[in-house]
Structure formats: C-alpha cells, structure tokens
Amino acid sequence: MAVIIHVDFPHNDVWGKEMAVQMNELAQSINNEPGFIWKFWTESKKDEMAGGVYMFDSRENAEKYLKMHSERLAQFGYSNIRGKVFEINEELSAICKAPLQ
Amino acid sequence: MAVIIHVDFPHNDVWGKEMAVQMNELAQSINNEPGFIWKFWTESKKDEMAGGVYMFDSRENAEKYLKMHSERLAQFGYSNIRGKVFEINEELSAICKAPLQ
Numbered sequence: 038m039a040v041i042i043h044v045d046f047p048h049n050d051v052w053g054k055e056m057a058v059q060m061n062e063l064a065q066s067i068n069n070e071p072g073f074i075w076k077f078w079t080e081s082k083k084d085e086m087a088g089g090v091y092m093f094d095s096r097e098n099a100e101k102y103l104k105m106h107s108e109r110l111a112q113f114g115y116s117n118i119r120g121k122v123f124e125i126n127e128e129l130s131a132i133c134k135a136p137l138q
Numbered sequence: 139m140a141v142i143i144h145v146d147f148p149h150n151d152v153w154g155k156e157m158a159v160q161m162n163e164l165a166q167s168i169n170n171e172p173g174f175i176w177k178f179w180t181e182s183k184k185d186e187m188a189g190g191v192y193m194f195d196s197r198e199n200a201e202k203y204l205k206m207h208s209e210r211l212a213q214f215g216y217s218n219i220r221g222k223v224f225e226i227n228e229e230l231s232a233i234c235k236a237p238l239q
Binding site for chain 1: 142176179223224231237
C-alpha cells in the first residue's frame with residue numbers, strides 16, 4: 038500500500054529556478070529509486086526551510102530511501118533533517134480529493 | 139500559486155477505518171475551506187503520529203487554515219502540533235511526476 042514521506046530541514050541558500058538548475062540531475066535520479074511514485078519539492082523562504090513530500094509504493098521502500106536521502110543531505114552539509122513515513126488513510130483522503138494512486 | 143501544508147502531531151488512539159468513521163464529517167467540511175484543493179490524511183502507528191498533507195491555492199489561505207486547524211486540534215486535546223506551509227518548486231516537482239494542479 039502506498040505511503041507518504043515528509044522531509045524538511047533548515048535551508049537558506051538557493052530557491053526556485055536557481056534550485057531547479059542545481060538539483061535537476063538529482064531530481065532525474067530520484068525517478069529511478071525502487072518504489073518511487075512522485076515527489077513534490079517544497080521550499081519556504083519565509084521559514085528558511087526546504088524539503089519534500091513523496092509517495093512510495095510501500096513503507097519498506099520509503100524507509101530505505103529516507104535513510105539514504107537523509108545521509109546524502111547530511112553529506113551536502115544539512116543538519117536537523119526531519120523525515121517521517123506515514124500510511125495514507127485512503128477513505129478520508131478520497132473524501133478530500135487527494136490524488137491517490 | 140498552489141502551496142503545500144504539512145501537519146503532524148503525536149497520536150495514539152484510533153487508526154484506519156475506525157479513524158475514517160470518526161472523522162468523516164470533519165473530512166467533508168474541509169472541502170469547503172477557502173482555497174482548499176486536496177488533503178492526504180496520514181497516520182503512523184509505528185511512530186504514534188497522525189497528520190496531513192494539503193494543497194491550497196495560496197499561502198494566505200493555507201496559513202489561515204493552518205491557524206484554525208491547529209487551534210481545533212488543541213481543542214481536541216492534541217499538543218506538540220507541527221505545521222508548516224511550503225511553496226512548491228514546480229520545475230523539480232514536474233521532473234518527479236508530482237500531481238501538480
């Protein structure tokens with residue numbers, strides 16, 4: 038059953054189009070991760086944070102990705118990385134028009 | 139421009155179908171919030187947390203909703219509610235097949 042990952046971390050560097058240029062190759066590569074379905078790339082200049090919301094096909098694949106990605110972010114120099122895997126309540130999400138698989 | 143809200147909080151009560159019965163009316167009502175587009179209802183028995191990922195049409199509407207919803211959750215007895223509004227990096231999200239509006 039599909040799951041959601043939420044990740045965020047303090048960030049105060051590039052934003053928007055500049056981020057899109059820097060991260061283009063990484064974004065392409067995420068499409069090849071086992072069980073990956075989609076990712077919203079998120080950023081908040083107001084709160085000086087960046088992150089992502091992902092859908093994966095299973096908790097197992099999501100947790101493997103989250104571990105690898107958290108280590109990669111730490112290598113990029115990020116700290117205080119917060120990442121959680123959640124099951125989806127499909128009945129309630131369907132009422133609220135969520136784009137379920 | 140559409141934004142994402144992420145909310146989560148400690149929860150160790152009902153899950154899944156039982157949650158769906160209890161929260162049905164609230165879920166219906168969220169469809170009427172100004173600027174609301176969709177919500178994933180999320181839950182993690184493993185981490186004893188529940189929450190949501192929302193799309194709203196603007197940061198202004200998202201922040202108004204988040205303030206009201208955080209107060210409502212506190213009235214329900216929840217504490218340590220974490221909620222953040224993020225802009226979407228549309229270029230990177232499109233590469234990663236996110237369901238953009």
